Amino acid sequence: MPEVQQQDRQAQPYLPDHAPWNTLSTASTHDLLTNAAILSFDQDHCIDVDLGIVVTGALAVERELADGRRALCTLFHEGNLVDLRRVDRVRQGSLVALTTSRFLALDETVCEASIGKHTDIASAFITQLREQFARLRDHATDLAFKTPVESLASVLFEFRRWPGAASDEQGADTIQIPVRRGDIANYIGIKAETVSRAIRKLEQERLIGLPYGDRVVLADIPSMRRLANGGRPRQSTRR
Amino acid sequence: MPEVQQQDRQAQPYLPDHAPWNTLSTASTHDLLTNAAILSFDQDHCIDVDLGIVVTGALAVERELADGRRALCTLFHEGNLVDLRRVDRVRQGSLVALTTSRFLALDETVCEASIGKHTDIASAFITQLREQFARLRDHATDLAFKTPVESLASVLFEFRRWPGAASDEQGADTIQIPVRRGDIANYIGIKAETVSRAIRKLEQERLIGLPYGDRVVLADIPSMRRLANGGRPRQSTRR
Protein backbone atom coordinates (compact mmCIF):
# COMPACT_ATOMS: atom_id res chain seq x y z
CA MET A 1 0.00 0.00 0.00
CA PRO A 2 1.57 3.27 -1.07
CA GLU A 3 1.88 5.82 1.66
CA VAL A 4 0.58 9.30 1.15
CA GLN A 5 3.47 11.61 0.51
CA GLN A 6 3.35 15.02 -1.03
CA GLN A 7 6.42 16.99 -1.84
CA ASP A 8 5.57 20.63 -1.88
CA ARG A 9 7.36 22.87 -4.28
CA GLN A 10 7.69 26.55 -3.75
CA ALA A 11 7.45 27.06 -7.51
CA GLN A 12 4.97 29.61 -8.72
CA PRO A 13 1.75 27.78 -9.67
CA TYR A 14 1.08 27.61 -13.40
CA LEU A 15 -1.41 26.04 -15.78
CA PRO A 16 -0.33 23.29 -18.17
CA ASP A 17 0.28 24.45 -21.73
CA HIS A 18 -2.64 22.46 -23.02
CA ALA A 19 -6.17 23.21 -24.22
CA PRO A 20 -8.41 24.56 -22.84
CA TRP A 21 -6.19 26.04 -20.12
CA ASN A 22 -3.75 27.86 -22.39
CA THR A 23 -6.60 29.83 -23.91
CA LEU A 24 -7.65 31.52 -20.67
CA SER A 25 -7.23 35.26 -20.36
CA THR A 26 -4.48 36.64 -18.14
CA ALA A 27 -6.97 37.87 -15.58
CA SER A 28 -8.77 34.52 -15.48
CA THR A 29 -5.50 32.66 -15.09
CA HIS A 30 -4.44 34.94 -12.27
CA ASP A 31 -7.70 34.50 -10.39
CA LEU A 32 -7.85 30.74 -10.87
CA LEU A 33 -4.30 30.27 -9.57
CA THR A 34 -4.96 32.11 -6.32
CA ASN A 35 -3.99 29.81 -3.44
CA ALA A 36 -3.09 27.11 -5.95
CA ALA A 37 0.05 25.00 -5.65
CA ILE A 38 2.12 22.72 -7.83
CA LEU A 39 2.68 19.32 -6.21
CA SER A 40 5.01 16.55 -7.32
CA PHE A 41 4.32 12.88 -6.80
CA ASP A 42 6.22 9.67 -7.24
CA GLN A 43 4.67 6.59 -8.75
CA ASP A 44 2.00 4.87 -6.66
CA HIS A 45 1.58 7.74 -4.26
CA CYS A 46 -1.89 8.76 -3.21
CA ILE A 47 -3.00 12.34 -3.61
CA ASP A 48 -5.46 13.68 -1.10
CA VAL A 49 -6.53 16.70 -3.11
CA ASP A 50 -10.03 16.72 -4.56
CA LEU A 51 -9.69 19.42 -7.18
CA GLY A 52 -6.94 20.30 -9.61
CA ILE A 53 -5.37 19.92 -13.02
CA VAL A 54 -2.77 17.42 -14.21
CA VAL A 55 0.39 19.21 -15.33
CA THR A 56 2.54 16.22 -16.32
CA GLY A 57 2.38 12.48 -15.88
CA ALA A 58 -0.54 10.12 -15.47
CA LEU A 59 -3.02 9.88 -12.62
CA ALA A 60 -6.02 7.65 -12.01
CA VAL A 61 -9.05 7.28 -9.79
CA GLU A 62 -8.61 4.04 -7.93
CA ARG A 63 -11.33 2.13 -6.14
CA GLU A 64 -10.47 -0.77 -3.96
CA LEU A 65 -12.88 -3.59 -3.27
CA ALA A 66 -13.25 -5.28 0.08
CA ASP A 67 -10.84 -8.09 -0.76
CA GLY A 68 -8.10 -5.97 -2.32
CA ARG A 69 -9.12 -6.06 -5.97
CA ARG A 70 -8.43 -2.71 -7.51
CA ALA A 71 -10.16 -0.93 -10.34
CA LEU A 72 -8.96 2.20 -12.08
CA CYS A 73 -12.13 3.95 -13.16
CA THR A 74 -10.61 6.96 -14.89
CA LEU A 75 -7.20 7.84 -16.27
CA PHE A 76 -6.02 11.44 -16.29
CA HIS A 77 -3.31 12.90 -18.49
CA GLU A 78 -1.74 16.30 -18.96
CA GLY A 79 -4.36 19.01 -19.05
CA ASN A 80 -7.15 16.94 -17.48
CA LEU A 81 -9.31 18.47 -14.83
CA VAL A 82 -9.64 16.32 -11.73
CA ASP A 83 -12.78 16.86 -9.68
CA LEU A 84 -13.31 14.30 -6.95
CA ARG A 85 -15.32 16.43 -4.57
CA ARG A 86 -17.79 14.28 -2.78
CA VAL A 87 -21.38 13.85 -3.81
CA ASP A 88 -23.83 12.93 -1.07
CA ARG A 89 -20.97 12.16 1.29
CA VAL A 90 -19.85 9.36 -1.02
CA ARG A 91 -16.19 9.03 -1.83
CA GLN A 92 -15.53 8.78 -5.51
CA GLY A 93 -12.31 6.84 -5.00
CA SER A 94 -8.74 7.86 -4.34
CA LEU A 95 -6.43 9.63 -6.71
CA VAL A 96 -3.12 7.87 -7.34
CA ALA A 97 -0.11 8.69 -9.49
CA LEU A 98 0.62 6.02 -12.10
CA THR A 99 3.91 7.67 -13.04
CA THR A 100 5.97 10.47 -11.59
CA SER A 101 3.60 13.37 -11.98
CA ARG A 102 3.07 17.03 -11.31
CA PHE A 103 -0.30 18.26 -10.26
CA LEU A 104 -1.78 21.71 -9.88
CA ALA A 105 -3.95 21.69 -6.76
CA LEU A 106 -6.71 24.29 -6.90
CA ASP A 107 -8.44 25.98 -4.01
CA GLU A 108 -12.06 24.88 -4.05
CA THR A 109 -13.64 28.13 -2.95
CA VAL A 110 -11.40 30.21 -5.20
CA CYS A 111 -12.32 27.89 -8.02
CA GLU A 112 -16.04 28.24 -7.48
CA ALA A 113 -15.68 32.01 -7.39
CA SER A 114 -13.57 32.05 -10.55
CA ILE A 115 -16.14 29.96 -12.41
CA GLY A 116 -18.83 32.44 -11.49
CA LYS A 117 -16.71 35.42 -12.44
CA HIS A 118 -15.05 34.35 -15.70
CA THR A 119 -17.04 32.74 -18.47
CA ASP A 120 -13.91 31.33 -20.09
CA ILE A 121 -13.10 29.41 -16.94
CA ALA A 122 -16.66 28.12 -16.68
CA SER A 123 -16.65 26.89 -20.25
CA ALA A 124 -13.22 25.31 -19.79
CA PHE A 125 -14.57 23.34 -16.83
CA ILE A 126 -17.70 22.31 -18.69
CA THR A 127 -15.64 21.25 -21.70
CA GLN A 128 -13.44 19.07 -19.52
CA LEU A 129 -16.34 17.51 -17.61
CA ARG A 130 -18.28 16.63 -20.73
CA GLU A 131 -15.20 15.20 -22.43
CA GLN A 132 -14.51 13.02 -19.42
CA PHE A 133 -18.15 11.94 -19.29
CA ALA A 134 -17.93 10.77 -22.88
CA ARG A 135 -14.69 8.93 -22.15
CA LEU A 136 -16.17 7.26 -19.10
CA ARG A 137 -19.14 6.04 -21.16
CA ASP A 138 -16.74 4.66 -23.74
CA HIS A 139 -14.88 2.96 -20.98
CA ALA A 140 -18.02 1.45 -19.48
CA THR A 141 -18.84 0.00 -22.88
CA ASP A 142 -15.37 -1.51 -23.07
CA LEU A 143 -15.73 -3.05 -19.63
CA ALA A 144 -19.21 -4.38 -20.16
CA PHE A 145 -18.80 -6.69 -23.12
CA LYS A 146 -15.53 -6.41 -24.89
CA THR A 147 -13.02 -9.22 -24.98
CA PRO A 148 -9.47 -8.52 -23.75
CA VAL A 149 -8.14 -8.01 -27.27
CA GLU A 150 -10.91 -5.55 -28.09
CA SER A 151 -10.44 -3.64 -24.84
CA LEU A 152 -6.72 -3.46 -25.42
CA ALA A 153 -7.20 -2.08 -28.92
CA SER A 154 -9.60 0.46 -27.49
CA VAL A 155 -7.20 1.57 -24.79
CA LEU A 156 -4.36 1.89 -27.30
CA PHE A 157 -6.45 4.40 -29.23
CA GLU A 158 -7.14 6.17 -25.96
CA PHE A 159 -3.41 6.44 -25.32
CA ARG A 160 -2.89 7.72 -28.84
CA ARG A 161 -4.96 10.76 -27.97
CA TRP A 162 -2.74 11.58 -25.00
CA PRO A 163 -0.57 14.62 -25.55
CA GLY A 164 2.99 13.61 -26.30
CA ALA A 165 2.22 9.91 -26.32
CA ALA A 166 1.75 9.51 -30.05
CA SER A 167 4.28 10.32 -32.71
CA ASP A 168 4.58 9.73 -36.40
CA GLU A 169 8.15 8.57 -36.62
CA GLN A 170 9.32 7.26 -40.00
CA GLY A 171 5.76 7.21 -41.29
CA ALA A 172 4.54 4.69 -38.75
CA ASP A 173 1.99 5.46 -36.07
CA THR A 174 3.86 4.97 -32.85
CA ILE A 175 2.40 5.11 -29.37
CA GLN A 176 4.27 5.33 -26.12
CA ILE A 177 2.44 3.27 -23.52
CA PRO A 178 2.48 5.60 -20.54
CA VAL A 179 1.58 3.23 -17.71
CA ARG A 180 2.48 -0.21 -16.46
CA ARG A 181 0.84 -3.40 -17.71
CA GLY A 182 -0.76 -3.93 -14.35
CA ASP A 183 -2.36 -0.50 -14.52
CA ILE A 184 -3.75 -1.21 -17.97
CA ALA A 185 -5.13 -4.45 -16.57
CA ASN A 186 -6.81 -2.72 -13.64
CA TYR A 187 -8.22 -0.18 -16.04
CA ILE A 188 -9.81 -2.56 -18.53
CA GLY A 189 -10.86 -5.10 -15.96
CA ILE A 190 -8.54 -7.98 -16.75
CA LYS A 191 -5.32 -9.35 -15.26
CA ALA A 192 -1.80 -8.31 -16.16
CA GLU A 193 -1.08 -11.74 -17.61
CA THR A 194 -4.03 -11.42 -19.94
CA VAL A 195 -2.81 -8.00 -21.05
CA SER A 196 0.49 -9.57 -21.91
CA ARG A 197 -1.16 -12.35 -23.89
CA ALA A 198 -3.44 -9.92 -25.72
CA ILE A 199 -0.46 -7.80 -26.78
CA ARG A 200 1.32 -10.86 -28.05
CA LYS A 201 -1.74 -11.96 -29.97
CA LEU A 202 -2.02 -8.59 -31.70
CA GLU A 203 1.64 -8.72 -32.59
CA GLN A 204 1.40 -12.25 -33.99
CA GLU A 205 -1.44 -11.09 -36.21
CA ARG A 206 0.71 -8.22 -37.47
CA LEU A 207 -1.79 -5.64 -36.26
CA ILE A 208 0.79 -3.97 -34.05
CA GLY A 209 4.55 -3.92 -33.89
CA LEU A 210 6.70 -3.86 -30.77
CA PRO A 211 9.95 -2.18 -31.80
CA TYR A 212 11.37 -1.73 -28.33
CA GLY A 213 10.46 -0.90 -24.78
CA ASP A 214 7.08 0.60 -24.22
CA ARG A 215 6.49 1.58 -27.83
CA VAL A 216 3.73 0.19 -29.96
CA VAL A 217 3.38 0.71 -33.69
CA LEU A 218 -0.14 0.56 -35.05
CA ALA A 219 0.54 -1.39 -38.22
CA ASP A 220 -3.04 -1.83 -39.40
CA ILE A 221 -5.16 1.00 -38.11
CA PRO A 222 -8.42 0.10 -39.91
CA SER A 223 -8.35 -3.44 -38.53
CA MET A 224 -7.49 -2.14 -35.10
CA ARG A 225 -10.39 0.31 -35.26
CA ARG A 226 -12.75 -2.49 -36.20
CA LEU A 227 -11.40 -4.52 -33.32
CA ALA A 228 -11.76 -1.67 -30.84
CA ASN A 229 -15.32 -1.20 -31.97
CA GLY A 230 -16.25 -4.77 -31.15
CA GLY A 231 -14.93 -6.72 -34.09
CA ARG A 232 -13.94 -9.85 -32.24
CA PRO A 233 -16.72 -11.34 -30.16
CA ARG A 234 -16.37 -14.40 -28.04
CA GLN A 235 -16.13 -17.48 -30.17
CA SER A 236 -19.32 -19.34 -30.74
CA THR A 237 -19.31 -23.08 -30.30
CA ARG A 238 -21.65 -23.27 -33.26
CA ARG A 239 -19.42 -22.30 -36.15
CA MET B 1 -34.10 -3.23 -33.93
CA PRO B 2 -36.67 -0.87 -32.45
CA GLU B 3 -37.84 1.77 -34.82
CA VAL B 4 -37.73 5.39 -33.80
CA GLN B 5 -41.20 6.52 -32.91
CA GLN B 6 -42.19 9.51 -30.88
CA GLN B 7 -45.74 10.21 -29.88
CA ASP B 8 -46.13 13.87 -29.28
CA ARG B 9 -48.54 15.04 -26.66
CA GLN B 10 -50.04 18.46 -26.66
CA ALA B 11 -49.90 18.52 -22.88
CA GLN B 12 -48.35 21.54 -21.24
CA PRO B 13 -44.71 20.75 -20.44
CA TYR B 14 -43.95 20.29 -16.77
CA LEU B 15 -41.04 19.31 -14.56
CA PRO B 16 -41.12 16.04 -12.60
CA ASP B 17 -41.99 16.42 -8.94
CA HIS B 18 -38.58 15.33 -7.86
CA ALA B 19 -35.43 16.99 -6.48
CA PRO B 20 -33.77 19.17 -7.60
CA TRP B 21 -36.42 20.24 -10.12
CA ASN B 22 -39.26 20.83 -7.68
CA THR B 23 -37.16 23.39 -5.84
CA LEU B 24 -36.80 25.76 -8.78
CA SER B 25 -38.40 29.17 -8.59
CA THR B 26 -41.49 29.88 -10.67
CA ALA B 27 -39.58 32.21 -12.98
CA SER B 28 -36.80 29.65 -13.49
CA THR B 29 -39.31 26.91 -14.22
CA HIS B 30 -41.10 29.10 -16.72
CA ASP B 31 -37.90 30.01 -18.56
CA LEU B 32 -36.54 26.46 -18.60
CA LEU B 33 -39.78 25.06 -20.04
CA THR B 34 -39.81 27.46 -22.99
CA ASN B 35 -40.06 25.40 -26.17
CA ALA B 36 -39.99 22.22 -24.10
CA ALA B 37 -42.29 19.28 -24.77
CA ILE B 38 -43.46 16.17 -23.00
CA LEU B 39 -42.92 13.03 -25.08
CA SER B 40 -44.21 9.54 -24.44
CA PHE B 41 -42.39 6.41 -25.46
CA ASP B 42 -43.14 2.73 -25.53
CA GLN B 43 -40.64 0.13 -24.44
CA ASP B 44 -37.61 -0.31 -26.68
CA HIS B 45 -38.18 2.85 -28.64
CA CYS B 46 -35.24 5.08 -29.42
CA ILE B 47 -35.33 8.73 -28.49
CA ASP B 48 -33.50 11.13 -30.72
CA VAL B 49 -33.41 14.01 -28.27
CA ASP B 50 -30.10 14.96 -26.73
CA LEU B 51 -31.23 17.00 -23.77
CA GLY B 52 -34.07 16.59 -21.32
CA ILE B 53 -35.37 15.24 -18.04
CA VAL B 54 -37.00 11.89 -17.28
CA VAL B 55 -40.55 12.38 -16.00
CA THR B 56 -41.59 8.75 -15.51
CA GLY B 57 -40.23 5.35 -16.47
CA ALA B 58 -36.72 4.16 -17.13
CA LEU B 59 -34.36 5.15 -19.91
CA ALA B 60 -30.80 4.12 -20.75
CA VAL B 61 -27.87 5.09 -22.91
CA GLU B 62 -27.30 2.18 -25.23
CA ARG B 63 -24.18 1.53 -27.23
CA GLU B 64 -24.11 -1.14 -29.82
CA LEU B 65 -20.94 -2.90 -30.85
CA ALA B 66 -20.13 -3.88 -34.40
CA ASP B 67 -21.48 -7.41 -34.04
CA GLY B 68 -24.70 -6.55 -32.25
CA ARG B 69 -23.63 -6.84 -28.65
CA ARG B 70 -25.31 -4.12 -26.64
CA ALA B 71 -24.17 -2.33 -23.55
CA LEU B 72 -26.27 -0.04 -21.40
CA CYS B 73 -23.81 2.49 -19.99
CA THR B 74 -26.19 4.55 -17.89
CA LEU B 75 -29.66 4.08 -16.48
CA PHE B 76 -31.94 7.06 -15.98
CA HIS B 77 -34.94 7.22 -13.67
CA GLU B 78 -37.52 9.84 -12.77
CA GLY B 79 -35.90 13.20 -12.22
CA ASN B 80 -32.62 12.39 -13.99
CA LEU B 81 -31.12 14.92 -16.33
CA VAL B 82 -30.18 13.45 -19.70
CA ASP B 83 -27.43 15.27 -21.57
CA LEU B 84 -26.16 13.41 -24.62
CA ARG B 85 -25.01 16.39 -26.63
CA ARG B 86 -21.99 15.46 -28.64
CA VAL B 87 -18.43 16.08 -27.58
CA ASP B 88 -15.88 16.38 -30.35
CA ARG B 89 -18.36 15.04 -32.89
CA VAL B 90 -18.49 11.76 -30.98
CA ARG B 91 -21.85 10.18 -30.34
CA GLN B 92 -22.33 9.20 -26.74
CA GLY B 93 -24.73 6.43 -27.61
CA SER B 94 -28.45 6.32 -28.23
CA LEU B 95 -31.19 6.88 -25.69
CA VAL B 96 -33.72 4.07 -25.42
CA ALA B 97 -36.79 3.55 -23.27
CA LEU B 98 -36.57 0.45 -21.08
CA THR B 99 -40.19 0.76 -20.02
CA THR B 100 -43.07 2.93 -21.11
CA SER B 101 -41.76 6.35 -20.24
CA ARG B 102 -42.46 10.03 -20.37
CA PHE B 103 -39.68 12.45 -21.14
CA LEU B 104 -39.40 16.21 -21.00
CA ALA B 105 -37.40 17.31 -24.04
CA LEU B 106 -35.63 20.61 -23.45
CA ASP B 107 -34.61 23.16 -26.03
CA GLU B 108 -30.81 23.30 -26.05
CA THR B 109 -30.38 27.02 -26.65
CA VAL B 110 -33.13 27.91 -24.19
CA CYS B 111 -31.46 25.64 -21.70
CA GLU B 112 -28.06 27.26 -22.09
CA ALA B 113 -29.62 30.68 -21.66
CA SER B 114 -31.57 29.57 -18.57
CA ILE B 115 -28.43 28.20 -16.95
CA GLY B 116 -26.70 31.53 -17.45
CA LYS B 117 -29.65 33.49 -16.15
CA HIS B 118 -30.82 31.49 -13.14
CA THR B 119 -28.36 30.25 -10.57
CA ASP B 120 -30.83 27.68 -9.22
CA ILE B 121 -31.04 26.05 -12.64
CA ALA B 122 -27.26 26.05 -12.98
CA SER B 123 -26.80 24.39 -9.61
CA ALA B 124 -29.53 21.87 -10.39
CA PHE B 125 -27.70 20.88 -13.55
CA ILE B 126 -24.36 20.67 -11.78
CA THR B 127 -25.88 18.58 -9.01
CA GLN B 128 -27.32 16.13 -11.51
CA LEU B 129 -24.12 15.90 -13.56
CA ARG B 130 -21.93 15.26 -10.54
CA GLU B 131 -24.33 12.69 -9.14
CA GLN B 132 -24.35 10.84 -12.44
CA PHE B 133 -20.58 11.04 -12.65
CA ALA B 134 -20.32 9.37 -9.27
CA ARG B 135 -22.81 6.70 -10.32
CA LEU B 136 -20.94 6.06 -13.53
CA ARG B 137 -17.69 5.58 -11.60
CA ASP B 138 -19.46 3.14 -9.31
CA HIS B 139 -20.74 1.34 -12.32
CA ALA B 140 -17.31 1.16 -13.96
CA THR B 141 -15.99 -0.42 -10.78
CA ASP B 142 -18.77 -2.99 -10.90
CA LEU B 143 -18.03 -3.80 -14.50
CA ALA B 144 -14.29 -4.01 -14.08
CA PHE B 145 -13.86 -6.71 -11.49
CA LYS B 146 -17.01 -7.78 -9.79
CA THR B 147 -18.46 -11.23 -10.17
CA PRO B 148 -22.07 -11.55 -11.38
CA VAL B 149 -23.42 -12.03 -7.86
CA GLU B 150 -21.59 -8.94 -6.63
CA SER B 151 -22.72 -6.84 -9.56
CA LEU B 152 -26.28 -7.96 -9.07
CA ALA B 153 -26.20 -7.03 -5.39
CA SER B 154 -24.79 -3.66 -6.39
CA VAL B 155 -27.48 -3.02 -8.96
CA LEU B 156 -30.21 -4.00 -6.50
CA PHE B 157 -29.02 -1.26 -4.17
CA GLU B 158 -29.01 1.10 -7.13
CA PHE B 159 -32.63 0.24 -7.83
CA ARG B 160 -33.45 0.76 -4.17
CA ARG B 161 -32.48 4.39 -4.54
CA TRP B 162 -34.92 4.87 -7.42
CA PRO B 163 -37.95 6.93 -6.49
CA GLY B 164 -40.97 4.73 -6.01
CA ALA B 165 -39.06 1.50 -6.50
CA ALA B 166 -38.39 0.73 -2.87
CA SER B 167 -40.97 0.28 -0.17
CA ASP B 168 -41.01 -0.88 3.38
CA GLU B 169 -43.98 -3.18 3.32
CA GLN B 170 -44.62 -5.25 6.43
CA GLY B 171 -41.21 -4.36 7.84
CA ALA B 172 -39.30 -5.94 4.98
CA ASP B 173 -37.19 -4.01 2.52
CA THR B 174 -38.85 -4.61 -0.80
CA ILE B 175 -37.60 -3.49 -4.18
CA GLN B 176 -39.53 -3.41 -7.41
CA ILE B 177 -37.18 -4.37 -10.22
CA PRO B 178 -38.01 -1.76 -12.84
CA VAL B 179 -36.44 -3.28 -15.96
CA ARG B 180 -36.21 -6.61 -17.70
CA ARG B 181 -33.60 -9.24 -16.87
CA GLY B 182 -31.99 -8.74 -20.22
CA ASP B 183 -31.58 -5.05 -19.54
CA ILE B 184 -29.96 -5.75 -16.19
CA ALA B 185 -27.64 -8.12 -17.99
CA ASN B 186 -26.68 -5.55 -20.61
CA TYR B 187 -26.13 -3.05 -17.82
CA ILE B 188 -23.80 -5.11 -15.65
CA GLY B 189 -22.02 -6.77 -18.53
CA ILE B 190 -23.25 -10.33 -18.23
CA LYS B 191 -25.88 -12.43 -20.00
CA ALA B 192 -29.53 -12.73 -19.05
CA GLU B 193 -29.06 -16.39 -18.15
CA THR B 194 -26.34 -15.46 -15.71
CA VAL B 195 -28.59 -12.84 -14.13
CA SER B 196 -31.19 -15.53 -13.63
CA ARG B 197 -28.67 -17.86 -12.02
CA ALA B 198 -27.28 -15.12 -9.80
CA ILE B 199 -30.75 -14.28 -8.53
CA ARG B 200 -31.42 -17.89 -7.78
CA LYS B 201 -28.13 -18.21 -5.94
CA LEU B 202 -28.92 -15.21 -3.74
CA GLU B 203 -32.34 -16.65 -2.97
CA GLN B 204 -30.93 -20.07 -2.10
CA GLU B 205 -28.58 -18.40 0.34
CA ARG B 206 -31.50 -16.59 1.96
CA LEU B 207 -30.00 -13.19 1.21
CA ILE B 208 -33.02 -12.15 -0.81
CA GLY B 209 -36.60 -13.30 -1.08
CA LEU B 210 -38.73 -13.49 -4.20
CA PRO B 211 -42.33 -13.11 -3.02
CA TYR B 212 -43.87 -12.66 -6.45
CA GLY B 213 -43.36 -11.09 -9.82
CA ASP B 214 -40.64 -8.50 -10.06
CA ARG B 215 -40.37 -7.90 -6.34
CA VAL B 216 -37.25 -8.61 -4.35
CA VAL B 217 -37.03 -8.56 -0.57
CA LEU B 218 -33.61 -7.75 0.87
CA ALA B 219 -33.54 -10.25 3.68
CA ASP B 220 -30.00 -9.66 4.89
CA ILE B 221 -28.94 -6.15 4.08
CA PRO B 222 -25.53 -6.19 5.84
CA SER B 223 -24.46 -9.31 3.95
CA MET B 224 -25.77 -7.88 0.72
CA ARG B 225 -23.82 -4.68 1.31
CA ARG B 226 -20.68 -6.68 1.90
CA LEU B 227 -21.35 -8.59 -1.27
CA ALA B 228 -21.98 -5.46 -3.31
CA ASN B 229 -18.74 -4.02 -2.03
CA GLY B 230 -16.73 -6.93 -3.33
CA GLY B 231 -17.29 -9.60 -0.74
CA ARG B 232 -17.26 -12.58 -3.05
CA PRO B 233 -14.17 -12.71 -5.22
CA ARG B 234 -13.49 -15.34 -7.80
CA GLN B 235 -12.63 -18.60 -6.16
CA SER B 236 -8.96 -19.29 -5.79
CA THR B 237 -7.70 -22.72 -6.75
CA ARG B 238 -5.37 -22.47 -3.77
CA ARG B 239 -7.74 -22.95 -0.88
Add this chain to the structure above:
DNA sequence: CGACTTCTTGAGGAACGTCAACCGCAGTGG
Protein backbone atom coordinates in the same frame (compact mmCIF):
# COMPACT_ATOMS: atom_id res chain seq x y z
C1' DC C 1 -56.26 -21.59 -28.10
C1' DG C 2 -51.88 -20.27 -30.62
C1' DA C 3 -48.23 -16.68 -31.25
C1' DC C 4 -45.15 -14.07 -28.88
C1' DT C 5 -42.04 -12.38 -25.44
C1' DT C 6 -39.61 -12.98 -21.23
C1' DC C 7 -37.57 -15.78 -17.99
C1' DT C 8 -35.57 -20.14 -16.43
C1' DT C 9 -32.96 -24.38 -16.51
C1' DG C 10 -29.52 -27.52 -18.22
C1' DA C 11 -25.33 -29.26 -20.82
C1' DG C 12 -20.97 -28.34 -22.75
C1' DG C 13 -16.96 -25.77 -24.02
C1' DA C 14 -13.93 -21.63 -24.60
C1' DA C 15 -11.78 -18.30 -22.06
C1' DC C 16 -9.80 -15.93 -18.56
C1' DG C 17 -8.26 -15.99 -13.75
C1' DT C 18 -5.00 -18.23 -10.62
C1' DC C 19 -0.67 -19.79 -9.48
C1' DA C 20 4.14 -20.68 -10.21
C1' DA C 21 8.33 -20.03 -12.47
C1' DC C 22 11.42 -17.49 -15.16
C1' DC C 23 13.63 -13.47 -17.53
C1' DG C 24 15.60 -8.85 -17.84
C1' DC C 25 16.74 -4.84 -15.68
C1' DA C 26 17.97 -1.46 -12.13
C1' DG C 27 19.56 -0.45 -7.81
C1' DT C 28 22.49 -1.73 -3.78
C1' DG C 29 26.14 -3.10 -1.19
C1' DG C 30 30.01 -5.79 -0.33
Add this chain to the structure above:
DNA sequence: CCACTGCGGTTGACGTTCCTCAAGAAGTCG
Protein backbone atom coordinates in the same frame (compact mmCIF):
# COMPACT_ATOMS: atom_id res chain seq x y z
C1' DC D 1 33.19 -6.73 -10.27
C1' DC D 2 29.68 -9.69 -8.77
C1' DA D 3 26.05 -11.45 -5.78
C1' DC D 4 21.79 -10.15 -4.03
C1' DT D 5 17.30 -8.08 -4.15
C1' DG D 6 13.12 -6.22 -5.94
C1' DC D 7 10.13 -4.95 -9.62
C1' DG D 8 7.82 -5.40 -13.95
C1' DG D 9 6.87 -8.29 -17.50
C1' DT D 10 6.25 -12.89 -19.81
C1' DT D 11 5.10 -17.68 -20.30
C1' DG D 12 2.92 -22.08 -19.21
C1' DA D 13 -0.35 -25.34 -16.83
C1' DC D 14 -4.67 -25.89 -14.94
C1' DG D 15 -9.34 -25.20 -13.27
C1' DT D 16 -13.41 -22.36 -12.49
C1' DT D 17 -16.48 -19.52 -14.56
C1' DC D 18 -19.52 -17.76 -17.48
C1' DC D 19 -20.86 -17.66 -22.34
C1' DT D 20 -23.25 -20.29 -25.87
C1' DC D 21 -26.85 -22.90 -27.38
C1' DA D 22 -31.11 -25.32 -26.89
C1' DA D 23 -35.36 -26.33 -24.89
C1' DG D 24 -38.92 -25.66 -21.77
C1' DA D 25 -41.89 -22.77 -18.44
C1' DA D 26 -44.58 -18.78 -17.52
C1' DG D 27 -46.98 -14.90 -18.61
C1' DT D 28 -49.40 -11.64 -22.31
C1' DC D 29 -52.06 -10.48 -26.08
C1' DG D 30 -54.45 -11.32 -30.32
